[in-house]
Amino acid sequence: MAIILEEIYEVALHRYNMKLVAGGRGLRNLVDWVHTVEEMDYVSFLKGRELIITTGIREKDEETLVRFVKSLHETGASGLVINIGKYITRVPRGVIAYSEEAGFPVFTLPWEVHLVDFNRDLCNLIYKTMQEQDGLETALQKAIFSRKEEQQYMPVLHENHIHKDTEFFMIQCYFPANKDIQADDKFDNTQFFYRFIRQCQQIFAEKKVLSVIFQRDLYITLVAKMPTGTERENVIQQIKTFSESFARQKELYMAVGDEETVVENLWEKYRDLSYLCRWGRQKGKNICQEEELGISRLWLSIGNIKKLEKYREKMLGELERFDQETGSEYIRILKCYLETNGNIGEVATECYLHRNTVSYHLKKIAEITGKTLNSTKDRSDWYLAYQIDEFLGLI
Structure with a gap:
């Protein structure tokens, strides 16, 4: 994860007198890196989340600069720093108006600031933040996937007040x-x-x-x-x-x-x-x-999945084998019967069977399993087995 623009601004304000002139709503934009861009043609190469610096050496009149800012915003840049002085003496009103409306932060930076120093400091700040965040991400992943090895992740979490x-x-x-x-x-x-x-x-x-x-x-x-x-x-x-x-x-x-x-x-x-x-x-x-x-x-x-598999086999295994050997659909019919609270009419509709045929199949199921559909306990055991069957199919 990157650093938010607001944190960069706090540092640059005190070190380099960088000032926010418009688009304050975007101060929570994330920043991956800092780039200098002087021509509109190069905007298309951006990947998004860059803080852009320009001196205005190529794009300095108001109309062109507004199009430049709009293009940066649409490309996903995080903000723009205008190096005020030699080529642009003030931020045009059109740029301020667009930036305020779009929530796209625009800053000014005094001409006296050496851009080499400015870029280096901000890139170092971004890199340091990314390293810290990568360390936190790794630590939390270890807490999930290697939870017993606390010594590998708790020290890093403590550093982050976790x-x-x-x-x-x-x-x-x-x-x-x-x-x-x-x-x-x-x-x-x-x-x-x-x-x-x-x-x-x-x-x-x-x-x-x-x-x-x-x-x-x-x-x-x-x-x-x-x-x-x-x-x-x-x-x-x-x-x-x-x-x-x-x-x-x-x-x-x-x-x-x-x-x-x-x-x-x-x-x-x-x-x-x-x-x-x-x-x-x-x-x-x-x-x-x-x-x-x-x-x-x-x-x-339940840590031991085999216990669930054993219970499922005990309750449904015999019916499954009968279906496989005879081509019947007793597993499906029984499940439908349980899910409809024993409504034979609904089972008949759902399974495309006559009511009498459903009744016959239910009697057959009772014979095969040795259980009775009138027993609340037996119905509960079966229903539980179907839920376990669904669960085992998804783990």
């Missing part, structure tokens, strides 16, 4: 591979993830929230130190809103954590929300809340 009882909230985003392998090969996943992460970073930066955003396999994880409240809800809503536009380009499922979690339990939150993303995909639901985990939260907490 302790074992510090609470975080998490959002997990899942981007499943395209079923059409050829189409997926043509799609630029790297650029897509890059843009998605940068958008998330900017949202948190605007709130000055300590956050880490990283990609692992097909997931992008957002971890932030932000308490429950209106501001957090606004951030979540912003992420949901912009994610809708990304979802039009690539399949996307999101799971939002409802409760904060401490450092030692981040791995559990990551596991639970990753599962919830896959569950959302199965249900055709793009955005899920953690509370929707339901009883799956219990299954996830």
Whole structure:
């Protein structure tokens, strides 16, 4: 993650007398680097999040300078520093008007300042900030994926005022591979993830929230130190809103954590929300809340998956084998019966069968399993087995 422009401004104001003249709403823009650009033709080479410096040696009349500023803003630059003096003596009103309206920060820098020193200091500041943020990101990832090796991540977290009882909230985003392998090969996943992460970073930066955003396999994880409240809800809503536009380009499922979690339990939150993303995909639901985990939260907490597999086999295995041997659909019919609370008419409609045929199949199921559909306990056991079956298919 980059540094916010406001932090650069605080340093440059005192060291170099850099002054903000317009576009203060954009001071929370993120900055990746500092570049000097003197010609409009070079703006197209920018990648976004650059702080641009210009002396006006080529673009100095008001009309041209306004077009220059507008082009920088549209390209995604973070702000513009105008080296006032030899070529531009004052910032034109048109530039100020546009910058204020667009929220694009424009600064002035005295001509006496040596740009070599200015660039070097700001680039060093950016590089140092990035190193610190990379260290924090690595530490939080280790807390999730190598949680038992505390000595490798807790010292770094302490340096960032994060302790074992510090609470975080998490959002997990899942981007499943395209079923059409050829189409997926043509799609630029790297650029897509890059843009998605940068958008998330900017949202948190605007709130000055300590956050880490990283990609692992097909997931992008957002971890932030932000308490429950209106501001957090606004951030979540912003992420949901912009994610809708990304979802039009690539399949996307999101799971939002409802409760904060401490450092030692981040791995559990990551596991639970990753599962919830896959569950959302199965249900055709793009955005899920953690509370929707339901009883799956219990299954996830069971360390020995073999116990769940054994229970599932005990309850459904015999019916599955009968279906495989005879071509019947007893597994499907029983599940439908349980999900409709024993409504034979609904089962008949759902399975395209006559009511009498459904009744016959249900009697057959009871014979095969030795259980009775009139027993609340037996129905509960079966229903539990189906839920476990669904769970095992998603882990």
